[in-house]
Amino acid sequence: xxxxxxxxxxxxxxxxxxxxxxxxxxxxxxxxxxxxxxxxxxxxxxxxxxxxxxxxxxxxxxxxxxxxxxxxxxxxxxxxxxxxxxxxxxxxxxxxxxxxxxxxxxxxxxxxxx
Amino acid sequence: xxxxxxxxxxxxxxxxxxxxxxxxxxxxxxxxxxxxxxxxxxxxxxxxxxxxxxxxxxxxxxxxxxxxxxxxxxxxxxxxxxxxxxxxxxxxxxxxxxxxxxxxxxxxxxxxxxxxxx
Numbered sequence: 383x384x385x386x387x388x389x390x391x392x393x394x395x396x397x398x399x400x401x402x403x404x405x406x407x408x409x410x411x412x413x414x415x416x417x418x419x420x421x422x423x424x425x426x427x428x429x430x431x432x433x434x435x436x437x438x439x440x441x442x443x444x445x446x447x448x449x450x451x452x453x454x455x456x457x458x459x460x461x462x463x464x465x466x467x468x469x470x471x472x473x474x475x476x477x478x479x480x481x482x483x484x485x486x487x488x489x490x491x492x493x494x495x496x
Numbered sequence: 497x498x499x500x501x502x503x504x505x506x507x508x509x510x511x512x513x514x515x516x517x518x519x520x521x522x523x524x525x526x527x528x529x530x531x532x533x534x535x536x537x538x539x540x541x542x543x544x545x546x547x548x549x550x551x552x553x554x555x556x557x558x559x560x561x562x563x564x565x566x567x568x569x570x571x572x573x574x575x576x577x578x579x580x581x582x583x584x585x586x587x588x589x590x591x592x593x594x595x596x597x598x599x600x601x602x603x604x605x606x607x608x609x610x611x612x613x614x
Contacts, residue, residue: 416602418605423505423587423608423610424607424608425500425502425589425591425605425606425607425608426540426589426591426605427605428602431602472539472540482528482530482593482603483530483542483545484530484542484591484603485542486539486540487539488538488539489537489538489539491537
């Protein structure tokens with residue numbers, strides 16, 4: 383079985399501060415990893431993904447994430463956040479053998495305060 | 497980029513009625529579409545996988561007679577909530593996998609449909 387754990391349900395930060403949203407996964411097979419962002423009453427937008435290759439992945443809106451196989455983590459980071467980054471962030475995992483089925487973490491609400 | 501559109505965005509219905517939600521891939525063909533359900537402040541739970549021209553595959557615990565899924569074409573999948581009850585109130589989100597290009601690792605999500613059953 384695979385699972386995804388987002389360690390923080392809520393992360394409040396001030397504007398222009400750095401932020402890290404944590405994600406850990408467990409799986410007995412190779413996985414692909416994703417971060418999605420969801421604004422209120424909207425669907426999900428892909429921020430970035432790790433399929434293979436370099437473990438540091440850069441995405442849209444200045445976000446990046448690092449795949450750490452030994453720690454089974456895929457934490458999302460941004461060096462300086464904006465008010466507009468306030469949203470729900472979901473980490474997701476897809477097993478190499480599971481086709482396109484995604485398993486989502488519980489989500490982390492990022493709130494950027496002025 | 498690839499666009500997936502859901503309709504309606506919001507729907508309010510009376511208990512006992514049926515509601516149909518559409519998921520369309522606007523600029524690509526989707527062999528596979530997924531339907532998710534999201535309760536407030538919670539994550540997305542996969543309900544079923546819909547493949548064009550075949551029966552949907554439901555996740556454990558999802559009533560197939562309650563949530564009817566039809567994937568009649570490569571650009572359209574529908575979810576019908578039959579005999580809706582207040583506990584069916586939720587945010588329903590679809591996602592689509594592009595037909596061409598093999599496994600790209602990315603699914604494209606619709607904007608979601610909020611169902612409120614009175």
